[in-house]
Amino acid sequence: MGWNSWNKFACNIDEKLIREIADVMVANGMKDAGYTYINIDDCWHGDRDSLGFIHPDPERFPSGMKALADYVHSKGLKIGIYSDAGSQTCGGRPGSRGYEFQDAMTYAEWGIDYLKYDWCNTEGLRAEGAYKTITAALKKAGRPIVLSICEWGSDKPWEWAQDVGHLWRTTGDIYNCFDCIHDHGTWKSLGIMQILDMQEGLRQYAGPGHWNDPDMLEIGNGQLTPAQDRAHFSMWAMIAAPLMSGNDLRSMDKNTLEVLTNPGVIAINQDSLGIQGFRHLVKDSVECWLKPLEDGAWALCYLNRSTEVKTVSIDWQDLQVTDEHSNRQFNPGKTPYKIRNVWTKKDMGSVGKKMTHSLAGHDVLMFKLSI
Template sequence: MAVYLFVLILVFAYLSGVVEVLDNGLARRPPMGWMSWGYYMCGVDCDNNPHKCLDEKLILSVADKFYTEGYQEAGFEYIIIDDCWSEKARDDNGRLVADKKRFPRGMKYIADYIHKLGLKFGMYTNIATKTCMGYPGSRGHFEVDAKMFAEWDVDYLKVDGCFVKEDYLNTAYIKLGAHLNATGRPMVYSCSWPYYIQFIHHKKPDYGAVSRHCNVWRSYHDVATSWPVVKAIIAHYATQYEHLYRFHGPGHWNDPDMLIFGTNSLTDSQSRVHIAVYAMLAAPLLLSCDMNSLNTYEKKLLLNLDLIAIAQDPLGVMAKPYVLQYSVTLWVKPHLPRKGDKYHSVSFALVNLSKDETTVSFIPGHYGLNSTDGYTVMDIFAQVFIKNISLSDSFQVSLSAEDSLIYTMFPL
């Protein structure tokens, strides 16, 4: 009996630690910031390819851009270093070491620099013995690495899942999260857990478990600097909405991967589609680019505070897609402000993924509007109010090829 009680106490103690991870009070709104991988990838050949160099100078320059050019005020705050940041071997004490040539002053120096600007710092590891690109991973070192990230004042940890079996994925993310929590350092916990379960091991992810143990999770393939890849991500979230939306909300977010603005990959209209869908999904908005390469229009979109308000709405509702006609989807998202306690504002994003211009019509009142006093309508990209409507009024809209429009209806 004594042994049985002892085991129960151990189990309870372990689960109590995990439960604290589940409600760590972080990421109450989808994280916004910058992440190195999408554009810089494993940028270690700095001598031959200095424009794709992942080093201290790059990370500090992103922080400076956020601070001086309005991105921080718009909500962009996390600056996250992805894979390939370390030396190829741990030190004699079993600790990870930042690449001595590319990060000569170490990660604590970078964290301090970023924090002095009022921004937040993120890093990367993998739950295997090696990262996806062959650098030292955290398997066998969860406690040591968690303490190290805490000592470096990391605010966000992206954790990959390459090179491990399904059963290990289903336990390792929980265990590493518990060790992160035990440090007492608040760190947003970003997992790739469901992606590897579904697309590498071809099993159905347990999104209930994922959402209980992670703040952010990847559930589809990596983005690339390619419009067809962005379209594939959008199509995935449209078809998988019913499987994903119920696990999504404050503190727990589906992550469709990075924004590829600033990479010369998208037209202006494609950029509108990219950010419109991400905003409607209440997805993390993490740029991956040379911040000096953002064009004027991309910067205008990123600093459109009416658009950011939809993306960062405190309710965190993941927009529901409705197919209006071939390649045209209507995404519908209720959000604040409310009139009274029951009349939400609602945003409607019309997204045309085809290469042809088209005309569509819809009646907003058929998609969740309920104020009989009517609504006033704002064009979010133009940032102008255009008219008032009743519940029975119809909208007819001309959509250019591969383009999007967003209308927000505020209850009168």
């Protein structure tokens, strides 16, 4: 859980912004809600010196990265940085190709806790080998650093990255819309629903310490409705995704903050079992998702993919599911689960009687069912 600069600011970053984001994350309750990492994405780089060591842009980061890391750490937070397996980053700054061990050593000396490692300008490289190189470099650097593999899913990192990195992107870049594809000509960025659909078949690869990463959150960036914000956050929670906010924390409204800090949804995302949820069934544009939780509990989420209001009827006697991946059975006909609506934060008794709900377009109905 944390924040990343790219979705909102792209290359328009400097040390003043990063300090202010750290200040706000503490002040507004996000740190207390579980957000830990302040991640600086592309374009922080200056030049390499005569020995090949990388330095931050002296105009944007005049105090240096060590001082900035110290400041973020003083707030009880951790700091992340960005590089690329190729000769240049996606933004045209110096990449780490050929400098992996130097860069890892530099990041460790600065006090970096997290590295997002991209895949631009990697002509002739094999993804698995390139990422194993930076993994070896980080291990030699002498500081625990989370490795975020940003290879866009092209080489199926879920099949080989479990012992290489801690999380791996499963798709191309997210785009700030609920249900669309943005064509850039040579590549495409994907709406929230498109990315969600691409997680099908990947849940068996995820677990504690090695996560499928469907990219950063677009909540609070001005294009989504309040319902879509809830749906975006809920589905990322259901699929046990990293929760990296990508908005301007300094100016977000009350609704955005309430979505990003909803304790019930975060608890489902951060459940200690680390089991990714799954789509159980689809009826009339409404998807039913389930996620096994610790202590025999389950998360149940209904997602309305249409723009129209739909009626959700829940017959607990019929909602029986065996999840072979987790070896868990959901049987509300026999188990008297207690129902809590995590968005209204209201307890709703126990399963038994049929329930009917009206569900707005692009919205969710989300429950925690506990024993």
